[in-house]
Amino acid sequence: PPLPQANWALFLDIDGTLLDIAETPDRVAVPGSLRRHLQAIEKHLEGALALVSGRTIAEIDRLFDPLRLAASGQHGSEWRPVPGAAAQAIAEQPLPQGLHETAARLAGLHPGIVVERKSHALAVHYRKAQALGPEIGSRLAQAIAGLQGLMLLPGKSVWEIKDARQSKGTAVERFLQQPAFADRVAVFVGDDRTDEDGFRAVEARGGIALPVGALALRQPQRPGFATPAQVRDWLAAFAAQADGAA
Known part of the structure; x- marks a missing residue:
């Protein structure tokens, strides 16, 4: 560099x-x-x-x-x-409460799943539960289906929902x-x-x-x-x- x-x-x-x-x-x-x-x-x-x-x-x-x-x-x-x-x-609006509830349910799938709750975003980390990564992503995608202005991002052993704008x-x-x-x-x-x-x-x-x-x-x-x-x-x-x- x-x-x-x-x-x-x-x-x-x-x-x-x-x-x-x-x-x-x-x-x-x-x-x-x-x-x-x-x-x-x-x-x-x-x-x-x-x-x-x-x-x-x-x-x-x-x-x-x-x-x-x-x-x-x-x-x-x-x-x-x-x-x-x-x-x-x-961002104009905080995340809907229902998305935080979905993330909380996902956290119950495995003790290694960690949820970061934020005002305008959330992150579900699965570094200690790698096998559940695809299921977590699928459930979060279903949760935001039909909700305007949100997007799902994959990261390093994490799925994040954020403001698409x-x-x-x-x-x-x-x-x-x-x-x-x-x-x-x-x-x-x-x-x-x-x-x-x-x-x-x-x-x-x-x-x-x-x-x-x-x-x-x-x-x-x-x-x-x-x-x-x-x-x-x-x-x-x-x-x-x-x-x-x-």
């Missing part, structure tokens, strides 16, 4: 990109050094750094506490345009309208299919897409990273460069 530049607007996915995937979402580990590096880079980029995730912004803040970086959560359904501001909902791509486009991000080279780093919306958004503006892990292997035309550890090392080098320029 190219070395980061001071004129970049940097968009970073979290799980599988900054952080190693864990058995359940609440068991991921955030190195203290990563917080320091992100803080240094955000300052060096004059605010043009955003975390773009399927997690809620409240969960992002818990993971990276005390940082309150610009962020997009729930696949574009909420965002914080500038560091430290309150999160704002973008919002994505990591719309999140990038929204950020690029903000003063801190405008007129910069947009760069998106991500590891999963949901991140490809972000890839298309930055490349449409002449920016750079940097895939991670298996996604990088499937996209040899793009420079990328083998592991989240390599992403963290890359950011550490950029943070050191930023400190040297200060």
